[in-house]
Amino acid sequence: MSAVNDTKFSSAVFLLTGISGQEDIHLWISITLCLMYVISIVGNSVILFIIKTDPSLHEPMYIFLSMLAVTDLGLSIVTIPTILGIYLFNSREISLDACFAQLFFIHSLSFIESSVLLSMAFDRFIAICNPLRYTSILTPPRIAKMGLVLVLRGVALAFPLPFLLKRFRYCQANVLSHSYCLHQEVMKMACSDFTVNSIYGLFIIVSTVGLDSLLILLSYVMILKTVLSITSHMECLRALSTCISHVCAVLVFYMPVIGLSVIHRFGKSFSPLPQILLGYIYLLVPPLMNPIVYSMKSKHLRERIIKVFVK
Secondary structure (H helix, E strand, O other): OOOOOEEOOOOOEEEOOOOOOOHHHHHHHHHHHHHHHHHHHHHHHHHHHHHHHOHHHOOHHHHHHHHHHHHHHHHHHHHHHHHHHHHHHOOOEEEHHHHHHHHHHHHHHHHHHHHHHHHHHHHHHHHHHOHHHHHHHOOHHHHHHHHHHHHHHHHHHHOHHHHHHHOOOEEOOOEOOOOOOOHHHHHHHEOOOOHHHHHHHHHHHHHHHHHHHHHHHHHHHHHHHHHHOOOOHHHHHHHHHOOHHHHHHHHHHHHHHHHHHHHHHHOOOOOHHHHHHHHHHHHHHHHHHHHHHHHHHOHHHHHHHHHHHHO
């Protein structure tokens, strides 16, 4: 292949994409994104501050919630500034090294968030199905080990991605369909065979999102089985109400992830707009909604937040 059609990764850049054909409303889009960014950062930071400073919240459920808040903060920090640069300054170029770094953090943090949601499902399962052993099973040392394992899992699975992509040569028309870098899209820009990348990408999606969502579903089947055996209607509703926040977080995270994966692999006939919008929902909505949902549904946490702001 000629040098005109190829370029080595050391000198190439990718071009990020906003919402094409909507340039006249880019200012309003950027204002909306800025508000989402501020709410995500402030909301998750407040959650972390409240849980850290209030000893009564040093319980397994809130420790897992703090892990979720840290992950959401990371996702907001590595994605929204790049997206805002497109809409505010038309800054579309991103170097390959910066792109590889961004996709590593996006994927590793997404895998970590999936693991945290699975851990939170396990927490709800123990709390409802085996409440007498709740504190003896989910001890602080065990939770710390679980946190370390889920971080190592996410990093280890995402670590090969930049190296798998760096060995390729890339065509000059490197226009991405998103406002940030994803492995499944960047690999398609290569002028070489990316079968290995495609197989590995499918493997990590199945072993994280696929496996975690299946285990979460299984845990809720067991929870429902236990709850339906409770004779008291009020106790049954009370037990289910402790799961509502987690169910919302699971749906907000997994539905866009699965939809985006399907579109990238099988949706060649789809128009670009649904793919772009789903990409924004995938990374921007969970960090925005999780602190709001948990603050509204957790009376204990909501009272602490109100108390801090009233002071």
